[in-house]
Amino acid sequence: SFKDTYKNGWHGMAGFGWKLAPKFQAVAKIELHSFAVDYESQNLATSNPNLEGGTNRLLMFGLDGRFSLGVPVAPIKPFILGGGGLAHVSQTAYSGDPLATSLNSSMPDAQNKMYWNIGAGFELKGTPLMGLFAQIRYVSVQTEGEASSFIPITLGFKFF
Secondary structure, eight states: OHHHHBOOOEEEEEEEEEEEETTEEEEEEEEEEEEOBOTTTTTOTTTOTTOBOOOEEEEEEEEEEEEEOSOTTSSEEEEEEEEEEEEEEEEOOOBSSTHHHHHHHTOOOOEEEEEEEEEEEEEEEEETTEEEEEEEEEEEEOOSSSOEEEOOEEEEEEEO
């Protein structure tokens, strides 16, 4: 039901990695994910054109294990990862329409929930001090009732 309620979102992530073995790294990270309500799929857009808000936000703190699969001197290194942590789940208030009051009264309170993720990606070496990476993950936040699951695709810089 998560994909039926919310549109595709955006996210940002920052992390710090520690090399524990030649091909294994632990990565402490902080992430912010934001998903806007899909008013069309909820049949709210035509009858409530001024309705705004309801954005789902997840602030996540976690630790991943990352295992490199490539040859250490190769410019492209594929990797797999897995881990988990704590997610702070909140929702912005609705506004702009009389329906907003009733939607706000039924909105759940912000909550802290555990999450887990698995994924894969690759790292591309650039200069000795910087490189690029891309990864895709399956993330499952253990919210009440049904877990909130999504698949973020991350492109970024890695500083060495």
